[in-house]
Amino acid sequence: MAIRVLIIDPQPLIRLGLMTATVRDDDIEVIGQASTGDEGLAMFQEQKPDVTLLSLRLPDMCAADDLGRFFEIEPAAKIIVRAEGAGDAEIQASLESGAVGFLSGNVSTDELVTGIKKVHGGTLYVEKSISETLDAAQPNEKLTASETDVLHKLVGGMSNAEIAFALDISENTVKTHVRHIFEKMGVSDRTSATVAAIRRGLVRVDI
Numbered sequence: 001m002a003i004r005v006l007i008i009d010p011q012p013l014i015r016l017g018l019m020t021a022t023v024r025d026d027d028i029e030v031i032g033q034a035s036t037g038d039e040g041l042a043m044f045q046e047q048k049p050d051v052t053l054l055s056l057r058l059p060d061m062c063a064a065d066d067l068g069r070f071f072e073i074e075p076a077a078k079i080i081v082r083a084e085g086a087g088d089a090e091i092q093a094s095l096e097s098g099a100v101g102f103l104s105g106n107v108s109t110d111e112l113v114t115g116i117k118k119v120h121g122g123t124l125y126v127e128k129s130i131s132e133t134l135d136a137a138q139p140n141e142k143l144t145a146s147e148t149d150v151l152h153k154l155v156g157g158m159s160n161a162e163i164a165f166a167l168d169i170s171e172n173t174v175k176t177h178v179r180h181i182f183e184k185m186g187v188s189d190r191t192s193a194t195v196a197a198i199r200r201g202l203v204r205v206d207i
Contacts, residue, residue, distance in 0.1 A: 002029035003120045006049035008040035009033075009082070010058050018053060018082075021109040028116060037061025037069075045073050051116050054099075056083030056090060064093035064201065071098055078119050082107065087201025088133050101125040143184055143202070150177040155194045155203045 005028055009015045015033045022028045031047050034040035037060045044052060052070070056063045063081045070077045081094045084105025091102055101119045103112065104127050111127060118125040126134075143151060153163040160178065164171040178190075185202075187193045197203040 002027055003116060004029050004031045004047070004050045005116060006031060006040070006043055006047060006052045007033045008035075008037070008043075008052065008058065009055040010035050011055075014055075018112070021112050022116065024109070025113050028113065035059075037066065041069055041073070044070060044077075048074065050078065051120050052077065052079045053116075054079050054081050056081050056086055056094065062090075063099065064090045064097065067094065067097040067099060080115055080119055080125070086130070086133070087199055090201030091130055091134060093201075095124075095126075102130045103127045104129050143181060147177050147181050147184070148202070150174060151181055151193070151197055152203055154178065154181070154190055155197050 005022060007015050007018050007030060009018065012035070015035070019030045019033065022030055031049055032043045034043050035058075037058045040052075040054070040058070040061075054063050054067075054070075061069075063079075063083075067079060067081075070079060077098075078101075079099050080101030080103060081091075081099045082103045082105065083090070086102075086104075094102060101115050101124065103115055107115070107127060115125045115127065149167055150163055153166055158166065160171050160174045164174045167174075181193060182188060185193055185196050187196055
């Protein structure tokens with residue numbers, strides 16, 4: 001019986017490319033395509049795919065944050081996240097949230113098919129280039145929830161006083177959080193922290 005695959009990606013050409021690449025293999029059947037998270041969740045619930053190919057970033061969803069919505073429907077879901085230029089934090093968050101595969105945006109046809117079959121067979125599959133991104137990442141200590149909130153505001157260009165007002169905390173508390181953020185991220189200033197946060201996917205911004 002063919003492996004039933006659902007493709008969720010915001011770009012029509014990418015969906016077409018993924019479908020074209022997978023249907024060349026007689027062991028794989030694409031049962032549906034969706035362009036948004038909500039549409040994908042509805043199809044996921046209705047179609048019950050064996051494997052789901054999910055874009056990391058959708059107009060209404062980020063896989064690194066929202067994979068749990070799929071597992072609420074099907075705890076044993078097998079989801080492969082796919083992204084171009086994903087940061088190590090986004091990759092790690094996706095895997096920790098339950099993804100059983102991660103592929104780059106320019107994955108080859110052979111590797112795409114291999115990944116689908118490996119994941120369907122119960123094996124974690126991470127493309128080599130993705131593994132290299134994880135291996136190259138600095139082993140920084142994770143930020144706390146409060147530090148992450150401050151980092152988001154910092155990346156948004158807010159001063160310490162503005163962050164304190166927005167989060168309803170003291171400016172001294174903000175300064176302490178900023179110091180800890182710098183230490184954990186291995187940076188020495190706000191600009192470097194902003195660049196590192198966006199590059200690694202600790203903070204996601206619309207460009």
